[in-house]
Amino acid sequence: MERARKPTALATTPGLPPQPQVTLTDSNARLTATLPTGESIDILLHGATILSWKDAAGRENFWLSDAAKLDGSGAARGGIPIVFPVFGTSDGHGAEKLPQHGFARNSRWEFLGKSTSEAAKEGVKLDFGLSSQNLSDDVRAQWPYTFGLLYSVTLDRGSLNTTLVVTNDGDVPFEFQTLLHNYFRVDDIEKVTVKGFEDAPYVDKADQFKTKTQAGAVTFAGETDSVYTPAQGPGHPLVIEEDGKPRFRIVRDNLEDAVVFNPWVDKARSMGDFEPKDGWKKMLCVEPGSVSKWQTLEKGDAFEAAQTIYLV
Numbered sequence: 001m002e003r004a005r006k007p008t009a010l011a012t013t014p015g016l017p018p019q020p021q022v023t024l025t026d027s028n029a030r031l032t033a034t035l036p037t038g039e040s041i042d043i044l045l046h047g048a049t050i051l052s053w054k055d056a057a058g059r060e061n062f063w064l065s066d067a068a069k070l071d072g073s074g075a076a077r078g079g080i081p082i083v084f085p086v087f088g089t090s091d092g093h094g095a096e097k098l099p100q101h102g103f104a105r106n107s108r109w110e111f112l113g114k115s116t117s118e119a120a121k122e123g124v125k126l127d128f129g130l131s132s133q134n135l136s137d138d139v140r141a142q143w144p145y146t147f148g149l150l151y152s153v154t155l156d157r158g159s160l161n162t163t164l165v166v167t168n169d170g171d172v173p174f175e176f177q178t179l180l181h182n183y184f185r186v187d188d189i190e191k192v193t194v195k196g197f198e199d200a201p202y203v204d205k206a207d208q209f210k211t212k213t214q215a216g217a218v219t220f221a222g223e224t225d226s227v228y229t230p231a232q233g234p235g236h237p238l239v240i241e242e243d244g245k246p247r248f249r250i251v252r253d254n255l256e257d258a259v260v261f262n263p264w265v266d267k268a269r270s271m272g273d274f275e276p277k278d279g280w281k282k283m284l285c286v287e288p289g290s291v292s293k294w295q296t297l298e299k300g301d302a303f304e305a306a307q308t309i310y311l312v
């Protein structure tokens with residue numbers, strides 16, 4: 001029988017390859033980008049926090065807490081929160097009044113637009129901005145500098161790049177630290193190793209901030225909170241392996257340090273927004289940053305740093 005309302009074929013433009021789709025949702029609070037090949041990312045404008053990164057088969061690469069604050073009432077626990085202008089709590093440097101890890105992860109950013117990724121023509125680049133003008137009076141009082149942040153997120157077929165540019169748009173120099181707080185999803189933390197820190201000095205925050213030297217690959221058997229500064233410099237890749245198989249390769253640009261963090265049983269229990277409570281088994285933070293020292297930015301100067309995470 002002939003159907004009264006046949007579905008009509010979707011219009012296509014001959015010769016134009018399929019384009020990445022970018023959609024704003026949740027009253028413009030959230031944004032999804034999907035490549036024609038199926039890879040996708042989900043970004044919350046609060047914090048410009050990448051919440052999800054899936055490969056073409058739909059496999060999730062990031063861990064996100066079931067209790068993550070996604071309504072702007074706090075920083076999201078999971079994905080990639082951006083740490084700026086202070087890592088942890090500051091003991092000076094003009095940042096002592098700020099909350100832990102600064103205000104960037106807990107401020108509403110602007111979506112500045114999308115463009116095609118130059119590196120791989122099939123990808124998409126999304127730009128986000130945060131400047132002193134976007135901050136509340138309270139936050140400006142905590143850190144009274146005139147700055148601009150440009151955060152570019154590039155999704156390509158097998159990789160994700162996040163690039164941060166900090167500019168000093170004011171008249172006086174300021175100091176800052178920054179870090180990309182990646183929460184990776186893993187199947188079983190006890191089968192995970194991280195390579196690339198061999199012989200690196202580190203500060204063990206889980207053991208009274210003692211300075212130590214890494215022997216061999218990093219493995220996990222308890223609370224881990226270590227700030228590494230590998231001597232080989234940022235170009236030296238970090239590789240997360242599971243069951244002996246490489247899963248993620250992280251290449252840093254202008255980020256000297258990398259923090260490795262897993263809260264394990266007790267700390268996860270103490271974190272109100274960490275759910276499920278045994279979620280520490282399924283996550284691992286490897287966080288490229290510039291945190292062991294302070295960057296000084298003179299009037300009119302810019303600092304640029306990036307990471308690229310490759311699926312392997």
Ligand SMILES: O=P(O)(O)OC[C@H]1O[C@@H](O)[C@H](O)[C@@H](O)[C@@H]1O
Pocket residue numbers: 100101181205225226259261287
């Ligand atoms: O609970 P927060 O502020 O998101 O921080 C989580 C962790 O972030 C890590 O980067 C720090 O090294 C840890 O000390 C900290 O516990």
